[in-house]
Each structure stands twice: as C-alpha cells, then as structure tokens.
Amino acid sequence: IFTQQSISVLFAGQKGCLSDEQCSTREPNATCDSGYCVCPATKPLVHGGKCVEGCPEGFANIAGRCYDPTTVIFMDSVDERKNGTIGGYCLDTVVEEKRCEVKNSYCSEKTVTCQCKVGYTLSMDFKNRADKGSCKQDESSKFHAEPEPQSEPVIDDELFFVDIGSNASDVDSVNTTNPTNSTSDDDADDLTKYLFQTDELTSSLA
Incomplete structure (x- = not known):
C-alpha cells in the first residue's frame, strides 16, 4: 500500500509508475500502463505533461502527443x-x-x-x-562487438632481478636484519647464480 509520503507523483506520459495512484494524483483518471502514466479515453492526448481532448492551436496530434510541427x-x-x-x-x-x-x-x-x-x-x-x-x-557494428578478453602477462618464474646499483649501506642493513652464516665463498656462488643468467647480462658485467 502506497502512502502520500512514499510515492512519487508523475505527469501524464511520464515513465516510472508502479501504481495508478502515482498517475491519478496529478491527472484524474490517468492509469499506470507498463510503467507509463496513460491518459483516459476522454482526454487521450498528452500536452505539457497533462491530458487533453485535443491539441491546442499551433500543435499537431502525432502518435498520441501534441507536437510543435x-x-x-x-x-x-x-x-x-x-x-x-x-x-x-x-x-x-x-x-x-x-x-x-x-x-x-x-x-x-x-x-x-x-x-x-x-x-x-x-x-x-x-x-x-x-x-x-x-x-x-x-x-560489423561496434555496438554489438564484444571486447576481446585481455590476456594475462606471462610471468617467468625463472627470471631474477638484482639491483646492482644498491648502496653498500643497504646491503649492510639487509645483513643486519637477516643475519646468515654464509661465507664469502658462498656469497660469491650465490652472486654468480643470480647475476649470470643470460649471455647479455654476462657481457655487460665483464
């Protein structure tokens, strides 16, 4: 049940009604048809948001509405x-x-x-x-063309990225935070493992 406070009152010909009351409150005998406020048979035409018997002078009845020609x-x-x-x-x-x-x-x-x-x-x-x-x-219309699915970038788990421009202080900070028992020889082996993955990188470091 709609109340005066909860319903929106619509004009004749306007879309958005759910009940006859939303239309008849502003325009007597108007009804809600398929979501539109429809005029009664006695005043079938819509002009300026109101139901009229005939279009005023200077307007023409075209498809149930009064249009300025x-x-x-x-x-x-x-x-x-x-x-x-x-x-x-x-x-x-x-x-x-x-x-x-x-x-x-x-x-x-x-x-x-x-x-x-x-x-x-x-x-x-x-x-x-x-x-x-x-x-x-x-x-061929763009209005029916479905967008092509975006392919996810391929991630190579075997690639390693080493910041060879890191400051010595950064390295010391890392070692302090995560101390290890590795020797200098172990560190050299690890460096070789990660830095010399490709010929291109090897030549750049030579």
Missing part, C-alpha cells in the same frame, strides 16, 4: 507507410515499447516515425506497402 522532421514517404511499421508514424501510445510493431525498432523523437535501433540495418521492400520491414543485426 516546427520541431518535427517530416519524412516524404511517411504517408505511404502504415503506422507502427518502419518509416511510418509511431502508434498512438505513450508507452515507448509499444509505439512500433517491428522487433528491434524504436520511435524516433525527431521524425516521430519507427526506425531501426542503432546497430541494426533495415531490410524492406519499399515498393510493397504491406511490408512492415525488419531490423537485422549488423555484425
């Missing part, structure tokens, strides 16, 4: 296409997911027509008005 790009062939199909006007509903019938298409706000989503290409017989068109995935 100067902000819409009108397509030349839109009248030849059925609403809800590719190239046709979007269907009269504020529910974005229901404004176009073709899979992987969406309603473009610039043209208020159904277009293929980014990453999909149009396949349609333009001479056949009954052809709704289809949106097929473009395999």
Whole structure:
C-alpha cells in the first residue's frame, strides 16, 4: 500500500509508475500502463505533461502527443507507410515499447516515425506497402562487438632481478636484519647464480 509520503507523483506520459495512484494524483483518471502514466479515453492526448481532448492551436496530434510541427522532421514517404511499421508514424501510445510493431525498432523523437535501433540495418521492400520491414543485426557494428578478453602477462618464474646499483649501506642493513652464516665463498656462488643468467647480462658485467 502506497502512502502520500512514499510515492512519487508523475505527469501524464511520464515513465516510472508502479501504481495508478502515482498517475491519478496529478491527472484524474490517468492509469499506470507498463510503467507509463496513460491518459483516459476522454482526454487521450498528452500536452505539457497533462491530458487533453485535443491539441491546442499551433500543435499537431502525432502518435498520441501534441507536437510543435516546427520541431518535427517530416519524412516524404511517411504517408505511404502504415503506422507502427518502419518509416511510418509511431502508434498512438505513450508507452515507448509499444509505439512500433517491428522487433528491434524504436520511435524516433525527431521524425516521430519507427526506425531501426542503432546497430541494426533495415531490410524492406519499399515498393510493397504491406511490408512492415525488419531490423537485422549488423555484425560489423561496434555496438554489438564484444571486447576481446585481455590476456594475462606471462610471468617467468625463472627470471631474477638484482639491483646492482644498491648502496653498500643497504646491503649492510639487509645483513643486519637477516643475519646468515654464509661465507664469502658462498656469497660469491650465490652472486654468480643470480647475476649470470643470460649471455647479455654476462657481457655487460665483464
């Protein structure tokens, strides 16, 4: 049960509702449909976040909303296409997911027509008005390309790195902290073991 303090009140046509109360609080008789605040049949159009019977002067009813015609790009062939199909006007509903019938298409706000989503290409017989068109995935599109897995760097356990520029004081500090019973001959053997791993390093030390 929602309370006045816990619900967010939405405008007509706005997305994000979970109950009718979130819509009807601001707009009487508005209901929540698929997460959108939908206007009642008596005032089916949306204008300025409100439900209206008809669009005011200077605005046109396109797909259930009142648009300023100067902000819409009108397509030349839109009248030849059925609403809800590719190239046709979007269907009269504020529910974005229901404004176009073709899979992987969406309603473009610039043209208020159904277009293929980014990453999909149009396949349609333009001479056949009954052809709704289809949106097929473009395999070459970067929007579908999965990033290549990053390979882990190879770590060679046999490589040894010796700081040959260490100060004598550092060496003394190490010996003081970790005293050993090794002799000078043992130290020389250890030095040979770690320093002369490659011919390149040997030549550099010669």
